[in-house]
Amino acid sequence: GAGVSQSPSNKVTEKGKDVELRCDPISGHTALYWYRQSLGQGLEFLIYFQGNSAPDKSGLPSDRFSAERTGGSVSTLTIQRTQQEDSAVYLCASSKKRNEQFFGPGTRLTVL
Amino acid sequence: GQNIDQPTEMTATEGAIVQINCTYQTSGFNGLFWYQQHAGEAPTFLSYNVLDGLEEKGRFSSFLSRSKGYSYLLLKELQMKDSASYLCAVAYSGAGSYQLTFGKGTKLSVIP
Numbered sequence: 001g002a003g004v005s006q007s008p009s010n011k012v013t014e015k016g017k018d019v020e021l022r023c024d025p026i027s028g029h030t031a032l033y034w035y036r037q038s039l040g041q042g043l044e045f046l047i048y049f050q051g052n053s054a055p056d057k058s059g060l061p062s063d064r065f066s067a068e069r070t071g072g073s074v075s076t077l078t079i080q081r082t083q084q085e086d087s088a089v090y091l092c093a094s095s096k097k098r099n100e101q102f103f104g105p106g107t108r109l110t111v112l
Numbered sequence: 113g114q115n116i117d118q119p120t121e122m123t124a125t126e127g128a129i130v131q132i133n134c135t136y137q138t139s140g141f142n143g144l145f146w147y148q149q150h151a152g153e154a155p156t157f158l159s160y161n162v163l164d165g166l167e168e169k170g171r172f173s174s175f176l177s178r179s180k181g182y183s184y185l186l187l188k189e190l191q192m193k194d195s196a197s198y199l200c201a202v203a204y205s206g207a208g209s210y211q212l213t214f215g216k217g218t219k220l221s222v223i224p
Contacts, residue, residue: 004154033211042116043155043199043214056211091154098203099143099162101212103154 025094
């Protein structure tokens with residue numbers, strides 16, 4: 001079956017511009033996570049959605065970052081006024097059960 | 113913070129056995145995951161431990177000691193394709209979600 005998909009796979013933008021990253025989770029998975037992986041660093045949790053519950057935004061690094069999940073399926077991570085330190089691979093994961101998370105291929109963001 | 117510590121790099125010979133260790137802070141522990149990540153690809157799930165002991169799955173085994181805050185991933189009969197980063201991740205309860213806290217990963221190089 002189809003796995004988690006993300007788009008775009010690569011995004012190059014100029015400092016100060018806004019970007020939107022998209023995640024399509026596996027059908028039927030109620031939980032969706034966004035992580036960030038910077039060069040030489042471990043994956044860093046950003047935000048978590050579970051069904052219709054309020055999202056856990058505790059990992060968002062600043063108010064320039066926001067995310068939404070429409071209809072309990074597709075999610076969009078928005079970064080406003082991008083900075084060079086936002087350059088990283090942004091990974092989305094979805095799950096149906098607690099003891100699993102399936103990752104998408106990621107979006108590589110480069111801020112010039 | 114909830115530091116997850118694992119070696120940065122390891123090298124092992126094809127056909128051999130390698131053990132990758134991971135230590136973590138035990139407070140709020142709610143399960144430990146191992147992921148494999150090839151360069152430029154998404155992490156793929158290897159194992160999940162929530163109870164003490166050894167879980168075996170083919171050439172890969174994962175061990176957990178909750179009292180010691182310690183886990184290891186054991187890879188047997190190493191193959192060249194096992195060259196990858198291995199990520200240790202811990203789920204902590206009490207955060208309102210099942211976000212994972214990741215170590216920085218262990219880059220394993222398998223040599224002939």
